[in-house]
Amino acid sequence: MNARETILARLRAALDPAPAPVTVPRDYLRDGQVDLDLLVDRLTDYRAHVHQVAEPAVADTIAGILPVGARVVVPPGLPPAWLPATVTVRADDGHDNSEITAVDGVITAAAVAIADTGTVVLDGSPDQGRRVLSLLPDLHICVVRAAQVVANVPQALTRLNPHRPLTWISGPSATSDIELNRVEGVHGPRTLHIILLP
Amino acid sequence: MRRTFLGMPTTAPAGVGQLRGAESFPAAARRALGDAQLRRNLGHATATIRAKSGAVIGEVPDWERLRAAGSAIKADVLARLPELLEQLEQRVSAAGGVVHWAADAIEANAIVVDLVRATGSDRVIKVKSMVTQEIGLNEALEGAGIAPVETDLAELIVQLGEDRPSHILVPAIHRNRAEIREIFLRAMPGVDPGLTDEPAVLAAAARRFLRQTFLSTSVAVSGANFAVAETGTLAVVESEGNGRMCLTLPRTLITVMGVEKVVPTWRDLEVFLQLLPRASTGERMNPYTSMWTGITPGDGPQEFHLVLLDNGRSAVLADEVGRQALHCIRCSACLNVCPVYERTGGHAYGSVYPGPIGAVLSPQLTGVVDNASLPYASSLCGACYDACPVKIDIPELLVHLRDQAPHPRAESAVMAAAAYAMDHPALFAAAQRATRLSRLTGRRGRGLPPPLSGWTAGRDLPDPPAQTFRQWWAQR
Structure with a gap:
């Protein structure tokens, strides 16, 4: 008997007599209207900086966040109109990690945002890119459209595709490891800006 | 020898990993009770987290319904565990992962050591994982000449302090900021000697210390919070981004999980991702959650191994x-x-x-x-x-x-005697009267004589009343 058969035989023996079938009660909340003010409140509470602007103002908003001459990396499918002329842009073409860690920031879109928890989810689509892009730079600017915002976690899972690599982000990198107090800024980006479009 | 009852439920082997203490509780x-600093640190930390957690749980109107759903999903998982594991294996394999089965800690450690050796790396970066602590993986890796680097801040504090974890979520909860500063100054290579004990400064020191290690290590080892049988998706919930580093940067990822971590469907995560952060760190959502299904070409590790562990489960x-x-x-x-x-x-x-x-x-x-x-x-x-x-x-x-649990013979004898007395009213009344005699022997708080002294070592013996209820009733 190999380990697989051994374990499965043990588990089957442990379940004899068979337990009664279980029905899972699903009466928890799934419905709910999207409340953009709640999203902003939740994001701000976890020290993300929120900018509510119309789409034509994205480039100017980013120009206000990044100093002139800042170097940013962007996923290949990011709308070029979002990028200000004041920064040096490198579209990701498989840069090695040391190059990505050396830039001043990264700009991505998002797949879904969750108002209830102040979360944005990235799914590796062309306007979000490889996971490493939003990980190594110290500053992350994430552009979210109102239509991508859902009310709660159940609604988010309905929209997401489990076969894509998913990164759920709720505020900047943080830790509670020192006396159980939340401190922002460990290994991920220490500064998170969310640009929320109507 | 330990395979005598092949296929029968089996407990975790002794002599490996960390499930048994060297002495009794x-x-x-x-x-531990004599350590005033420890008690201050724990009192402060647990009071902080209780307040935070209570506040964010209070925001959730359907918390009790989520708890009921979470409990039922887990009961369903256990009732169908063999078929769910087979489904998970099939889905992970179909997505490009390799599934291994480990009957106990010894097998799991051997599998991981062999996988790391096959990559040629002499170092692994680790995401905080209870199960790899349980099986003593770090000791096994070190024994094979492979250096395990803990990347979670609290695990790093424990590892640098040559200490043991003392909490599931915050393994260094027993250390306060001043002690952490001292550990970093003593054991973190290249640390700024002007380090203060500000939490943000300590966190920044860990960021600088680990960044190059993240970028230059080709193998990571993680645990898993959830594994979805329906899709083959693994999920790791974390705060600092060290998990994302380990799950994203290396070429090879090895995930070790207890068999009970499987959940049936993708939708089940909607329950646990609401319950876990609020109950755990007291946050509406933890800063980072990573989910991956097998291999994604051009993004993240290109080799993924999942080790399914029994070890007493x-x-x-x-x-x-x-x-x-x-x-x-x-x-x-x-x-x-x-x-x-x-x-x-x-x-x-x-x-x-x-x-x-x-x-x-x-x-x-x-x-x-x-x-x-x-x-x-x-x-x-x-x-x-x-x-x-x-x-x-x-x-x-x-x-x-x-x-x-094994009970001392004296306890069984006393219980049997008590049961007999309670069955015989006259005997019971006599016994009650007899307890009054103990009032003559001294003040309250004295223990029973041997062989019954073990029972009173951890309990106060109640002061017998001056008059029993029966006596009072008879006098009315």
């Missing part, structure tokens, strides 16, 4: 009452509300699983005889049951396991 707890599953301990999602809410844990800290429990859940999980994984004092490491106050996001009835389990 009362002995270890007595020493089949023995827990075999106990119809005890199996609910396998519902645990390792949030540590029960530790933070436990009056015993708050005073003794985690080390006294001996196992990597401390606190109330550890007191019911560790003895079941090892067999009760090997952790016989743990089911008594509780006042049965029930705070753990109220706090548990998946409704594990820990007090019920504690009593159930006390029943299985």
Whole structure:
């Protein structure tokens, strides 16, 4: 008997007599209207900086966040109109990690945002890119459209595709490891800006 | 030898990993109680987390319904565990992962060591993982000449301090900021000698220290919070981004998970991703959650191994009452509300699983005889049951396991005598009168004489009344 058969035989023996079938009660909340003010409140509470602007103002908003001459990396499918002329842009073409860690920031879109928890989810689509892009730079600017915002976690899972690599982000990198107090800024980006479009 | 009962539920082997303490809980707890600094640190930290967690749970109108759903999903998982594991194996394999099965800690460690050796790397970066602590993976890797680097801040504090973890979520909860600064100054290569004890400064020191290691290590080892049988998706929930580093940067990722971590469907995550962060760190959502399904070409590790571990879980599953301990999602809410844990800290429990859940999980994984004092490491106050996001009835389990623990012969003799007396009213009345004689022997608080002294070592003997109820009734 190999380990697989051994374990499965043990588990089957442990379940004899068979337990009664279980029905899972699903009466928890799934419905709910999207409340953009709640999203902003939740994001701000976890020290993300929120900018509510119309789409034509994205480039100017980013120009206000990044100093002139800042170097940013962007996923290949990011709308070029979002990028200000004041920064040096490198579209990701498989840069090695040391190059990505050396830039001043990264700009991505998002797949879904969750108002209830102040979360944005990235799914590796062309306007979000490889996971490493939003990980190594110290500053992350994430552009979210109102239509991508859902009310709660159940609604988010309905929209997401489990076969894509998913990164759920709720505020900047943080830790509670020192006396159980939340401190922002460990290994991920220490500064998170969310640009929320109507 | 340990394969004698092949295919029968089996407890975790001794001599490997960290499920058994070197001494009993009362002995270890007595020493811990003498450490005033430890008690201050724990009191401060657990009070902080209780307040945070209570506030964000209070925001959720359907919390009790989520708890009921979480509990039922876990009961369903256990009832169908073999078929769900086979489905998970099939889906992970179809997505480009390789699934390994490990009957115990020894097999799991051997699998991981072989996988790391095959990559040629002499170092691995690790995401904080209870299960790899449970099996003693770091010791096994070191024994094979492979350096494991813990990347979670608290695990790093423990590793640099040559210490042991004392909490499921925050392994260095027993250290305050001043102690952490001292550990960093002593043991972190290249640290700024002007380091202060500001938490943000300490966190920044860990960021600088680990960045190059993240970028230059080709193998990572992680645990898993959830694995979805329906899709083959793995999920790791974290705060700092060290998890994302380990799950994204290396070429090879090895994930070790206990078999009970599987959930049936993608939709089930909607329950646990609401329960876990609020019960655990007291956040609406933890900063980062990573989910991956097999391999994604051009993004993240290009080689993924999943090790499915039994190591005593089949023995827990075999106990119809005890199996609910396998519902645990390792949030540590029960530790933070436990009056015993708050005073003794985690080390006294001996196992990597401390606190109330550890007191019911560790003895079941090892067999009760090997952790016989743990089911008594509780006042049965029930705070753990109220706090548990998946409704594990820990007090019920504690009593159930006390029943299985070996009992001294004197105790059985006294219980038998008491039962006989209670069956015979005249004898019972005489016994009650006799207790009054003990009032003549001295002040309250004295223990019983041997062989019954063991019973009173941890309990006060109640002062017998001057008059029994029967005597009072007879005089009316």
